[in-house]
Amino acid sequence: MDDDLLSQVDALARRYGVLGQVTEVRGGVANRGFVFGDKLFLRVARPGFEVDLRKETTVVPIARAAGVLTPAIIEYDDGRAVIDAPYVVMERVHGAEPTAVPIExxxxxxxxxxxxxxxxxxxxxxxxxxxxxxxxxxxxxxxxxxxxxxxxxxxxxxxxxxxxxxxxxxxxxxxxxxxxxxxxxxxxxxxxxxxxxxxxxxxxxxxxxxxxxxxxxxxxxxxxxxxxxxxxxxxxxxxxxxxxxxxxxxxxxxxxxxxxxxxxxxxxxxxxxxxxxxxxxxxxxxxxxxxxxxx
The missing domain is CATH 3.90.1200.10 (Aminoglycoside phosphotransferase (APH), C-terminal lobe)
Structure with a gap:
């Protein structure tokens, strides 16, 4: 199953022109995350968390319209034609986890x-x-x-x-x-x-x-x-x-x-x-x- 998913991710990367620039980011509980080149990020829902990912597609635009700093959603797909799970391709925001909570x-x-x-x-x-x-x-x-x-x-x-x-x-x-x-x-x-x-x-x-x-x-x-x-x-x-x-x-x-x-x-x-x-x-x-x- 893991090999199947990785090959599906590669197929999506080919469509976005970032094949060979994909790196998995370990540790996600609800989603598996993949760096998609320098400007994009892919999140694939783990079993049981599909609803949460769909929810994000409604909530994120509300937050962004309010001026909250959060990555834009480029594509959401739950049709399982390319990847056998719902996924979102998002804007990649560069940064690191803080050691102190930012006052902003x-x-x-x-x-x-x-x-x-x-x-x-x-x-x-x-x-x-x-x-x-x-x-x-x-x-x-x-x-x-x-x-x-x-x-x-x-x-x-x-x-x-x-x-x-x-x-x-x-x-x-x-x-x-x-x-x-x-x-x-x-x-x-x-x-x-x-x-x-x-x-x-x-x-x-x-x-x-x-x-x-x-x-x-x-x-x-x-x-x-x-x-x-x-x-x-x-x-x-x-x-x-x-x-x-x-x-x-x-x-x-x-x-x-x-x-x-x-x-x-x-x-x-x-x-x-x-x-x-x-x-x-x-x-x-x-x-x-x-x-x-x-x-």
Missing amino acids: LAEHLARLHDACSPDLPDLPDLPDLPRDDWGDPWRTIDDLAGRGYLDTGAAQWLTDWFRRLSTRFDRGRPKTLIHGDVAAHNLLVDTDGRLTALIDWGDATVAPAEVDFAKLPLEDVAALLPGYIRHSRSAGAEDELAAAAVWLHLEWALGKLPATPWPGQRHWTAPTASRLLGLLRFFAAAPPAPWSTLT
């Missing part, structure tokens, strides 16, 4: 969230995307306590923490189109560390805008929020956004505790305790207001 990301997330906020007049026709919400942390806490992951005192402390956070922001705010996987491995930067692209829109969904800050360490979120608010037409106050970010990090951290360990993954949230330790590290460093008021 704040402006581009603001552009994305503003472009599709339901209370704005320029709402695009959104695709049928899965909807995410705030979850039910109190049920999560009860479940963890019942299964022996939390003692009674810790469960009560966490219950009270979520109760306090719930008074600090509005969970009923309108949702918007989000990227859904804003993390270092989906960012490209130039040699000066400036953002060149936000890539991989397979997890895009309609959700609270704050969810796009849930996969970044809180240190990065704290650095990005002032710029995000400055560039946004619809963002709330910094203390509200910060409270929502802490809610999401804590709720997702608790949900991850009973998961089966998945070693060898590069994302910082892959280990089951990483989010909780990230919260501990962030608050132990005595962050400034409004973060210092959210414990």
